[in-house]
Every structure is written in C-alpha cells, then in structure tokens.
Amino acid sequence: MALFRRTKALENEIDEFLDKLSESALVFRQAIELYLSDGPGAGFDEKLRQVNELESRADQLRRGIETQLYSQTLIPESRGDVLGLLENLDSILNLLEGTLWGFSIETPDIPEEFVKDYRGLTEMAVLSVEAIVMASRAFFRDHETVGDHMYKVMFYEKEADKVSTKLKREIFGQADLHLSHKMHLKSFTEHIDNVADKAEDVADRLSIYAIKRSI
Numbered sequence: 379m380a381l382f383r384r385t386k387a388l389e390n391e392i393d394e395f396l397d398k399l400s401e402s403a404l405v406f407r408q409a410i411e412l413y414l415s416d417g418p419g420a421g422f423d424e425k426l427r428q429v430n431e432l433e434s435r436a437d438q439l440r441r442g443i444e445t446q447l448y449s450q451t452l453i454p455e456s457r458g459d460v461l462g463l464l465e466n467l468d469s470i471l472n473l474l475e476g477t478l479w480g481f482s483i484e485t486p487d488i489p490e491e492f493v494k495d496y497r498g499l500t501e502m503a504v505l506s507v508e509a510i511v512m513a514s515r516a517f518f519r520d521h522e523t524v525g526d527h528m529y530k531v532m533f534y535e536k537e538a539d540k541v542s543t544k545l546k547r548e549i550f551g552q553a554d555l556h557l558s559h560k561m562h563l564k565s566f567t568e569h570i571d572n573v574a575d576k577a578e579d580v581a582d583r584l585s586i587y588a589i590k591r592s593i
Contacts, residue, residue: 538574
C-alpha cells in the first residue's frame with residue numbers, strides 16, 4: 379500500500395525530488411563524458427550549470443516536503459524515516475554536484491590510457507544512483523518490492539570498486555607520471571567512486587526503513 383495514499387500532492391513532490399536526483403545522475407554522466415572527450419569547456423560548463431539547477435530545485439522540494447510532514451502531522455510513525463531517506467538521497471546529489479565542481483576548478487589532466495576506466499567507473503556510479511532511486515520509489519509506493527531493486531545498488535557499487543581499484547593500480551604503475559599527477563588522478567577516481575559508495579549507504583538505511591514498515 380502506498381505510504382501517501384491520501385496525500386497526492388506530497389507524493390507528487392517526492393516523485394519530482396526523485397526525478398531531479400535521477401536526472402542529475404544522467405547529466406553527470408554526460409558532463410564526465412564531455413570532459414573525457416574534450417576537456418574543460420563550454421559543453422562541460424553547461425552540464426555543470428544544469429546539475430546546479432537540479433540540485434537547487436531538489437533542495438526546495440526537500441524543504442517543502444519536510445514542512446508538510448510536520449505542519450500537517452502526516453505519517454507520524456514514518457516521518458523520521460522519510461526525512462532521513464530524503465536527506466541521504468540529497469547527499470548523493472551534493473556529491474554529484476561537488477565532483478563536477480572539482481573537475482571545473484582543478485581541471486585534472488587525464489591521460490588517454492585512463493579514459494576508458496574513468497568512463498566505466500562513471501557508468502557504474504550512475505547506475506547505482508538510478509538503482510537507489512528505483513528502490514526509493516518502491517519504498518513510497520509498495521515497500522514489499524524494495525528488495526527487487528536493492529541488490530542492483532550493491533552490484534553496481536561492487537563493480538565501481540573493482541574499476542576504481544584497477545584504475546588506481548594502473549595510475550600508480552605509470553613510471554612516467556609525477557607523484558603529484560598520480561595523486562590528483564587518484565583523488566578524482568575516489569570522487570566518482572564515492573557516489574556509488576554513498577548510494578550503497580543509502581540502500582543500507584533504506585533496507586532498515588522497509589523492514590520497519592513491514593512490521
């Protein structure tokens with residue numbers, strides 16, 4: 379049974395919040411692809427602007443949802459879990475935005491031999507976000523199906539870890555790169571990998587919320 383069956387407006391706002399997170403992940407993928415292909419430039423800057431706008435709108439939605447949950451005394455038994463979930467999902471969006479700002483400000487020089495793995499790592503991170511969005515939608519609509527999506531979050535996070543580890547080994551195995559360059563590349567590898575890690579953290583919390591709802 380849907381959590382907000384009598385509050386359609388609130389359900390729509392939560393849906394829109396999840397839409398913004400999902401869209402941010404897709405634009406993040408496009409931004410990294412543009413950076414890997416063309417380096418910093420107008421195309422990348424435009425994608426960063428889009429993620430900034432999506433993050434701002436998501437913040438507005440989250441604050442509005444919080445106000446409604448308290449002012450209208452909605453679902454008091456699940457209110458804390460809903461607020462916690464939204465805050466944790468919002469932190470994923472902040473990571474997406476922050477990582478792109480890092481690329482914009484620090485402009486890492488990514489050698490061609492590492493581009494494929496950076497692209498693969500980004501893909502796994504984005505897929506993990508899409509999976510946690512689907513799991514979150516299930517929590518609000520039919521909590522018994524949350525598990526159908528949770529395993530995908532775990533799978534993509536583990537795949538991201540594999541690519542991240544491989545990439546860092548290759549970076550530090552390059553004899554012709556200065557240590558400072560290696561450390562810079564390692565930092566951005568971890569920035570992207572952290573997105574998948576955070577999605578897994580949210581999934582762990584969501585599994586507890588889903589169990590509580592089933593009791």
